[in-house]
Amino acid sequence: MSQHLRLSVPLLVFATCLGAAPRAAVAITPEAPEVKAVLDKAFKFLETADDTRLGGKCLIALAFLKNGADETHPKVEAAVQACLQATRGEPAAINNDIYSTGISIIFLCTLNPSKYHIEILKLRDSLVLRQKEQGGWGYAQGQHAATGDTSMTQYAVLAYWEVSKVGLGLDVPTTEKVGNWIIRTQDPSGAWGYQGSEAAIVEEDGKRPKVELVKQAGTRASMTAAGLGCLHMVADLLKLTELQSERDAKLPPAVRLLKKGGAQAALSDKVDVRLLKAALERGRGWMGKNAKLEQKSFQMYYLYGFERFQSFQEAADGRFLKEPRWYSEGYTMLKKDQLEDGSWKSDHPGLDVPDTAFATLFLLRSTKKAIERSKAYAEGLLVAGRGLPANNQEVAIRSGRIVQTKVNVTAAQLVEILHQPEHRAFATVNGDLELLRERLVALPPAELPPLLTRLRGLVVTGVADARLSAVRVLGQMRDLSAAESLIAALDDPDWRVVLAADESLRSLGRIVSPSNLSDKPNKTVRQESIQAWKRWLLNIRPDAEFLN
Numbered sequence: 001m002s003q004h005l006r007l008s009v010p011l012l013v014f015a016t017c018l019g020a021a022p023r024a025a026v027a028i029t030p031e032a033p034e035v036k037a038v039l040d041k042a043f044k045f046l047e048t049a050d051d052t053r054l055g056g057k058c059l060i061a062l063a064f065l066k067n068g069a070d071e072t073h074p075k076v077e078a079a080v081q082a083c084l085q086a087t088r089g090e091p092a093a094i095n096n097d098i099y100s101t102g103i104s105i106i107f108l109c110t111l112n113p114s115k116y117h118i119e120i121l122k123l124r125d126s127l128v129l130r131q132k133e134q135g136g137w138g139y140a141q142g143q144h145a146a147t148g149d150t151s152m153t154q155y156a157v158l159a160y161w162e163v164s165k166v167g168l169g170l171d172v173p174t175t176e177k178v179g180n181w182i183i184r185t186q187d188p189s190g191a192w193g194y195q196g197s198e199a200a201i202v203e204e205d206g207k208r209p210k211v212e213l214v215k216q217a218g219t220r221a222s223m224t225a226a227g228l229g230c231l232h233m234v235a236d237l238l239k240l241t242e243l244q245s246e247r248d249a250k251l252p253p254a255v256r257l258l259k260k261g262g263a264q265a266a267l268s269d270k271v272d273v274r275l276l277k278a279a280l281e282r283g284r285g286w287m288g289k290n291a292k293l294e295q296k297s298f299q300m301y302y303l304y305g306f307e308r309f310q311s312f313q314e315a316a317d318g319r320f321l322k323e324p325r326w327y328s329e330g331y332t333m334l335k336k337d338q339l340e341d342g343s344w345k346s347d348h349p350g351l352d353v354p355d356t357a358f359a360t361l362f363l364l365r366s367t368k369k370a371i372e373r374s375k376a377y378a379e380g381l382l383v384a385g386r387g388l389p390a391n392n393q394e395v396a397i398r399s400g401r402i403v404q405t406k407v408n409v410t411a412a413q414l415v416e417i418l419h420q421p422e423h424r425a426f427a428t429v430n431g432d433l434e435l436l437r438e439r440l441v442a443l444p445p446a447e448l449p450p451l452l453t454r455l456r457g458l459v460v461t462g463v464a465d466a467r468l469s470a471v472r473v474l475g476q477m478r479d480l481s482a483a484e485s486l487i488a489a490l491d492d493p494d495w496r497v498v499l500a501a502d503e504s505l506r507s508l509g510r511i512v513s514p515s516n517l518s519d520k521p522n523k524t525v526r527q528e529s530i531q532a533w534k535r536w537l538l539n540i541r542p543d544a545e546f547l548n
Contacts, residue, residue: 028332038335039360039363045343046060054100054104056100059107083104102155134148134198135148135180136182150193150227164237181196182230184213185199186216187216189286190286191216194217211275229312237267241316284313293330303359304358311365311371343356409425414435419454419466436469464494468496471497472503490530499519
């Protein structure tokens, strides 16, 4: 089985199957004045709207965040308080529904994953505990207690994806289970239903695994968009495929080849890439032939899932249209149906507020923004966030990344940027740690300690890429005072940080023997390593105090 196989399914010009409405004269994008006018009306309504459920509050707040609001916005503050209240106990005590749990995770990951990492991980762990044995999520009791629910499962998987992309770790076994469940519950036509009826994945001696799909009840476009979105996310999480960002597509060909050459190996061989690829081909074929934007039920919920599927499909194909036909038609439909107060009337009682939030997330291209943000966390780009400087003498390639060599910033400013993942130069600083080290080494002795202290704090409080950068720089600076923080980093949820912390500690201790840690997580070896490094430090500094 290939460890890293990029999907190469035939391109389906999906937009042509969604009707024959005339093309707008002006490009309809989230930035278009016409779209902004519709959004302004909707947000005016949401300013005074409310929902008593955790998921409803977080959905409203997420819409405001995607529209540029920050933590001071009243709706965001209200959602944060609801999340804090929901996570006061241990993960097993969190009993909010799967939708609410998933949406609250997405909201906190979008808001500030560093500040709220404890709450995020509690919510994530509550999802792990509630995953059904077959791999999906669903009702805990009642007539559907024995089956997985495609609708609920998509929100759990989206939450997993968001948690992983902000660097708070990935539970590989649960991701493998849900990936195989999605593959097993596809209808032979390529669609998905509401409650999954499972087929078996058969492994015959000497032959590749195969799946004999069974008929699914209640197949429809909303569930098929959910199933396809889940498969794309699982493939990305397990590194079975590689998503591209729109920035990638705009880079020169030589640069794209360089970036592609740095692809990481797959994290799992328990989800068969061939079966996953076949499921995506069938699902995309079904959507191309059958899906329409206008639905008879749960219209806005569908639009949110449909934009997610389309955004992941774009990123998987590396094919980005400035004005997708489906988006223009969705905008036209939403503008026509928007009420005078800015809301949309739901086809189900009591759902006008969440449906209005769903509509705004569609218009804002919420998932596309999340994918672009996830790529920015993980890749070193130029200060402007895209493209190359006009003078190629100002560009260098360091550690497989393109960096700008003439950057007029101080060491203090670079450290400050590492504390601000939303800063447009955040990816640049992560991608050029040599620059930060050079600036630190050049400082007068009196100015260095406060910055090293900030970096030591970042090891345990920053987003994943910031933690990784801090760990690496502290090792390069051979800052023995950082040993406690580096040992704490050995328990980091992101295995990259663990390996970097071990490497930095070995640099501090000038230890040249091979590390006991492997490329893949191992809880037993990790704990042995932590105890060994603690003993090492206590031999040097008996008064050392270890971080919890």
